[in-house]
Amino acid sequence: MPMDPEPARVTQKDIARIxxxxxxxxxxxxxxxxxxxxATRKRVQAIAEKMGYTPDPMLKALSAYxxxxxxxxxxxxxxxxxxxxxxxxxxxxxDFRLFFHGAKERAAELGYGIEVVNLVDYDFKARAVQxxxxxxxxxxxxxxxxxxxxxxxxxxxxxxxxxxIGYSMxxxxxxSVTNSQYRTAVLAVENLRRLGYRRIxxxxxxxxxxxxxxxxxxxYVSARTQLKLEEIPVKIVHAGVIEEADExxxxxxxxxxKRHQPEVILTHAxxxxxxxxxxxxxxxxxxxxxxxxxxxxxxVLSGVHQNGRKVGRASVDVLVGLLERQExxxxxxxxHVLIExxxxxxxxxxxxxxxxxx
Numbered sequence: 001m002p003m004d005p006e007p008a009r010v011t012q013k014d015i016a017r018i019x020x021x022x023x024x025x026x027x028x029x030x031x032x033x034x035x036x037x038x039a040t041r042k043r044v045q046a047i048a049e050k051m052g053y054t055p056d057p058m059l060k061a062l063s064a065y066x067x068x069x070x071x072x073x074x075x076x077x078x079x080x081x082x083x084x085x086x087x088x089x090x091x092x093x094x095d096f097r098l099f100f101h102g103a104k105e106r107a108a109e110l111g112y113g114i115e116v117v118n119l120v121d122y123d124f125k126a127r128a129v130q131x132x133x134x135x136x137x138x139x140x141x142x143x144x145x146x147x148x149x150x151x152x153x154x155x156x157x158x159x160x161x162x163x164x165i166g167y168s169m170x171x172x173x174x175x176s177v178t179n180s181q182y183r184t185a186v187l188a189v190e191n192l193r194r195l196g197y198r199r200i201x202x203x204x205x206x207x208x209x210x211x212x213x214x215x216x217x218x219x220y221v222s223a224r225t226q227l228k229l230e231e232i233p234v235k236i237v238h239a240g241v242i243e244e245a246d247e248x249x250x251x252x253x254x255x256x257x258k259r260h261q262p263e264v265i266l267t268h269a270x271x272x273x274x275x276x277x278x279x280x281x282x283x284x285x286x287x288x289x290x291x292x293x294x295x296x297x298x299x300v301l302s303g304v305h306q307n308g309r310k311v312g313r314a315s316v317d318v319l320v321g322l323l324e325r326q327e328x329x330x331x332x333x334x335x336h337v338l339i340e341x342x343x344x345x346x347x348x349x350x351x352x353x354x355x356x357x358x
Contacts, residue, residue: 009054010048010051010052010053010054011053012026012027012030012053013026014051014053015044015047015048015051015053018047018051019043019044019047021040021044025040025044026044026048029041029044029045030044030045030048030053030055031324032324032325032326033324075110075111075112076112076113076137076138076139076140077112077113077114077115077136077137077138078103078107078112078113078114078115078138078140078141078142078316078319079115079117079133079138079140079141079142080100080103080114080115080116080117080142080144081117081119081141081142081143081144081153082116082117082118082119082144083119083120083124083144083146083147083151083153084118084120084146084147085120085147086120087116087118087120089147090144090145090147094293094295094296094297094308095179095293095306095308095311096144096145096308097308098296098308098309098311098312099144099145099165099308099309099311099312099315100114100144100312101309101312102308102309102310102311102312102313102315102316103142103312103313103315103316104312105309105312105313106312106313106314106316106317107316110316110320112140112316112320114142115136115138117129117132119153126153126154126155126156129155130155130156130159133159133160138160139159139160139161139323139328140160140161140162140319140320140322140323141155141160141161141162141163141319142162142163142164142165142315142316142319143162143163143164143165143168143169143174144165145165145166145168146168146169149167149168149169149170149210149211150170150171151168151169152169152171152172153169153172157172157174157328157329157330158328158329158330159328159329160328160329161319161322161323161326161327161328162174162175162319162322162328163175163176163177163315163318163319163322164176164177165177165178165311165312165315166178166211166212167211167212167213168211172330173330173331173334174330174331174334175318175322175331175334175335175336175337176334176335176336176337177311177314177315177318177336177337177338177339178311178336178337178338178339179306179307179308179311179338179339179340179341180338180339180340180341181212181213181215181216181219182215182216182218182219182222183219183338183340183341184216184219184292184304184306184341185202185215185216185217185218185219185220185223185266185292186219186220186222186223187304187340187341187343188220188223188266188290188292188303188304188343189219189220189223189224189227189229189266190223190227191290191343191345192264192266192288192290192349193227193229195345195349195350195351195352196351196352197263197264197288197349197352198229198230198263199229199230199232199260199261199262199263199264200220200224200229200232200262200263200264200266201232201234201235201256201257201260201262201264201265201266202217202220202232202234202235202265202266202267203234203235203236203237203253203256203265203266203267203269203272204216204217204234204235204236204237204267204268205236205237205268205269206236206237206238208268209236216268216292217234220234220266221234232260232262233256233260235252235253235256237249237252237253238252250275250278250279253275254279257279257281257287262287263287263288263352264284264287264288264289264290264349265287265288265289265290266290266292267289267290267291267292268291268292268293270291270293270295270301272289273289273300273301273348276289283348284347284348284349284350288302288348288349288350289301289302289348289349290302290303290304290348290349291303291304292304293306294306294344294346296308296309298346299346299347300346300347300348301346301347301348302344302345302346302347302348302349303343303344303346304341304342304343304344305341305342305344306339306341307339307340307341307342310339311339314337314339315337318335318337
């Protein structure tokens with residue numbers, strides 16, 4: 001028996017004819033674009049559902065390809081929210097600079113601008129900030145890492161689509177984009193083991209460990225366990241920021257180093273080489289060093305570069321998706337997008353000879 005012919009696919013022009021609008025209006029309404037009134041969007045979407053409309057995947061792919069090939073038309077500005085009392089301090093951190101530059105690059109590709117909004121300029125008053133947002137038509141916000149991870153930004157989030165970079169502002173669980181910190185630590189331990197190290201110590205600042213939710217610490221412990229490496233107690237150094245700490249912080253580590261004698265130290269502290277030298281250690285001869293947060297231009301340290309530029313780019317992709325779907329406010333189920341880091345061999349580790357068999 002001949003097979004029944006497939007029913008013709010419902011097109012946007014079919015919907016436009018029934019709805020009494022143009023096919024352009026239908027296209028915008030089905031994408032929830034703000035150019036179309038809420039009432040018209042709702043009516044068109046209801047008609048489309050009743051008619052059994054589904055997008056043609058091939059046409060959708062072709063449309064995406066064409067959009068990618070031509071310069072994007074300007075859409076709007078996105079806010080880059082900075083809550084640091086000294087806004088320039090934010091850009092002293094390599095990863096933070098890369099977050100911003102990556103976000104700015106990706107926003108431009110998609111037709112958006114990035115406007116830096118320093119809350120200190122508005123005396124940290126939500127009303128003043130929201131008034132400025134309304135005047136400039138800003139509906140999308142990128143929340144950059146906060147000065148203190150427990151800081152609170154008192155905005156009416158229901159008005160905006162927003163994405164945070166990292167895990168700051170824990171009392172406002174927005175969608176977030178960050179480095180895959182757990183995987184960064186695992187990647188570091190795996191590569192140190194590849195180089196022949198077995199006694200891998202880990203030293204973290206307490207504030208850093210708390211800000212990152214213990215993800216680096218968890219990855220280190222898990223990888224050490226999986227690879228059956230010698231267990232060395234993790235050293236949590238009591239300091240706000242190891243990179244800015246005085247010598248007293250490193251004196252805290254002296255006893256740990258002498259007692260446990262790690263072959264290599266895994267840490268986020270960029271100042272560790274200077275202080276190991278002051279303590280009389282040669283790197284990598286006496287003790288090797290690997291960084292969990294390698295700067296983009298660093299050609300000395302071994303470690304993991306966290307791909308901050310890609311974190312920034314991905315944050316814009318997530319935010320633009322929220323804007324297009326008109327998803328605002330604090331999500332019921334936050335989404336976390338994690339970007340993998342990259343290991344780099346530097347001069348602070350070396351390929352070790354296998355231990356002799358007794």
